[in-house]
Amino acid sequence: MKPTIRPILLLAIVLSSFVIPASKSPLANPFLGMWGLEIEGGGVGWLHVNEEKGFLDAELLWIGGSVLPVAHVYLADDNTLVVTRTSNSRKSDERTHVLTHTLRIEKSGESLKGTMTGPGRNGEYQSRFTAKRMPPMPEKPDLSQISYGNPISLFNGGDLTGWELMNPNQTNGFAAENGVLVNNPVQPENGEHISYGNIRTQQEFEDFNLKLEVNVPEGNNSGVYLRGIYEIQVVDSYGKPLDSHNMGALYSRITPDLAAEKPAGEWQSMDITLVDRHVTVILNGKKIIDNEPAWGPTGGAMSAEVLAPGPIYLQGDHGKVSYRNIVLTPVE
Structure with a gap:
């Protein structure tokens, strides 16, 4: 008498013939x-x-x-x-x-x-x-548990000690005027176009809190780069709908939660915290970005090494802008 094969066992044998061996399974897209x-x-x-x-x-x-x-x-x-x-x-x-x-x-x-x-x-x-x-994004830090070191004044009010042009072949439009760091990239009415450059701190930093005041004339813009990688936008955007290119935004990446700009020509305060690749921005006393991840560099970044220390750099090639009271407090 021939042995019989139970129906369930027969089904398992049939299905097993369609299983692709692991060594021949389609590979995940290696570029994801x-x-x-x-x-x-x-x-x-x-x-x-x-x-x-x-x-x-x-x-x-x-x-x-x-x-x-x-x-x-x-x-x-x-x-x-x-x-x-x-x-x-x-x-x-x-x-x-x-x-x-x-x-x-x-x-x-x-x-x-x-x-x-x-x-x-x-x-x-x-x-x-x-x-x-890119390295994995860390968990959102608990900013209430962060310890800070001693504040560092990045601008002495009298000259550009501690700052340098990023490209020495360009012209520096920044100057110290009555305790204010003023950028005025004026082009001659007649003559060759002047290529103005950005300036950076000679010192480099890891995580920190940065406080400053900025004044943007009508129609002008600049930018504050954190570790030379992430641009916090500085622009005359008063009265405009919320956008990732407005004042205080992480440029093209994080749109502010609310509009807190002042009209052009007025002094505005920025309080910026960068910890574990997460950004918080308080503009004119209002929190507009709340501990959000910075997924990668923004346009104009110096490097894609998001774990490396870097300088603060200020855009000087876009338009007229003034800064004062620039104080950085590093995370311990």
Whole structure:
């Protein structure tokens, strides 16, 4: 008599024939996650590749400007990711060209390497870059338990001791005037354009609280960079709807919870805390950002090394602005 196979056992045998061995299972996309980009020539970028909405997508920061969604992203093969971003170039009132810039990225060990190509003024340009995965974001710190050291006055009111131009080939528009640090990047009415630069503290810092007062004339803007990585926006945005590009915002990343700006030309106070890559901003006595994570560098960052100490730097190439009473208190 032949042995019989129970129906349940038979079903298990049939189903097992469709199971893919672990060694042959499809691999997770190795590009998923957040990456800090170091761009050849000194620029910094940030790339976030995700499938959060059920499809492959990405956001990109390339040197300056805002973090923006890409035009398209796809896997060319198991080791190559292709990302495209577009911008508009208005040629005339009747004609606008769409410019396409393409990043071709390869996995290189635990890092990435790639190129950005696109239309330039004299043909195609190419920029090379490398990327490292961003470190995990720490838990939100309990700011009530933070201990601080001794306050450090970053501006003595009389000169620019402790500050230096970030690019020595540019012109410094900052000067000390009656106890105020004034930036006035005036262009000559006739003559060659002057390239004004940003200034930074010679000293570098880790986590801290930074207090200052700032005065922005109508239509002007500047920025305060924390550790040379994260820009707190300084701009005349009084009366405008809430936006991540307004006064006190973490530029292009965190929109203030409420509008606390004063009209242009008035002195305004900023109280900024950076602890464990989380940012708190109190503008004119009102908390507008409450211990929110800074996921990556902002446009104009000096470095993508978010765990490294860095300077305070002030934008000097955008417009007229004045600062005073700049005091930093480091976390112990």
